Amino acid sequence: MAKTNRVKIKNLVELFSLLPEEEKIIVDVLRQIIIETLPEYCREKISYNVPFFYGNKGICIIWPSTIPGGGIKKGVLLGFWHGNKLADEDGFLLHGTNKQVFYKIYQTPEEIDDAPIIKLLKEAIRLDSSFKKV
Numbered sequence: 280m281a282k283t284n285r286v287k288i289k290n291l292v293e294l295f296s297l298l299p300e301e302e303k304i305i306v307d308v309l310r311q312i313i314i315e316t317l318p319e320y321c322r323e324k325i326s327y328n329v330p331f332f333y334g335n336k337g338i339c340i341i342w343p344s345t346i347p348g349g350g351i352k353k354g355v356l357l358g359f360w361h362g363n364k365l366a367d368e369d370g371f372l373l374h375g376t377n378k379q380v381f382y383k384i385y386q387t388p389e390e391i392d393d394a395p396i397i398k399l400l401k402e403a404i405r406l407d408s409s410f411k412k413v
Contacts, residue, residue, distance in 0.1 A: 288328040288346070302343040304388045305355040306330065309341050312393050316400040321407075335410040336360070338403050340380070350375070351384055357396070358382040365402050371395045 288294050295303050313332055314323070321334040327348060330341045337360030342349035349356050359365060362372055362381025372381035385391055 286328065288325055290325060291330070294325065294329070294343075294346075298343050298345050301387065302345055302355055305385050305391065306341055306343055308388055308391050309355065309357055309385070309396070312391075312396050313339060313341075313400060316397050316404075318404060321404075333360075334404070334407040336407060338407055339400070350377075354384045354386040356382050356384050359399060359403055361403065361406055364406055365399060367399065367402075369395055369398070371399060 286297070288297070295306075298306065310323075310330055317332060317334070317338065321332060321338060323330055323332050325331070327340070327342075328346050329343065329349070332338045332340070339360060340356075340358045342351070342356040342358060344351045344353050344355065358380045359372060359382065360380060362374075363379050365372070365381065367381065372383055374381050383396075
């Protein structure tokens with residue numbers, strides 16, 4: 280599917296209508312892991328045309344390669360907004376050129392292992408609880 284340019288995505292239905300099947304599945308699986316792990320005070324919104332999860336500040340973002348601006352050519356990026364402040368003891372996250380957002384890129388749904396994601400989400404939640412509400 281061609282890249283989407285200058286589209287303002289307002290909701291998940293619009294997002295999913297633009298994604299190829301493999302990216303839809305990866306985004307859906309990652310969203311479910313995140314939604315089931317985050318506490319009630321956290322919310323999801325479409326920001327930067329992709330699913331963005333926040334509490335007091337940003338926690339994580341799911342960026343399919345079909346949506347411009349994520350800096351990836353293929354797959355789906357799961358980025359931790361304050362990844363530079365996470366211990367990430369298992370070395371799960373990649374540290375690209377962004378000094379703050381650390382991430383993991385998934386090419387297939389089969390690559391997704393929820394255990395390390397949940398571990399990092401719990402660490403990110405602890406970090407988020409130390410921030411003042413924005």
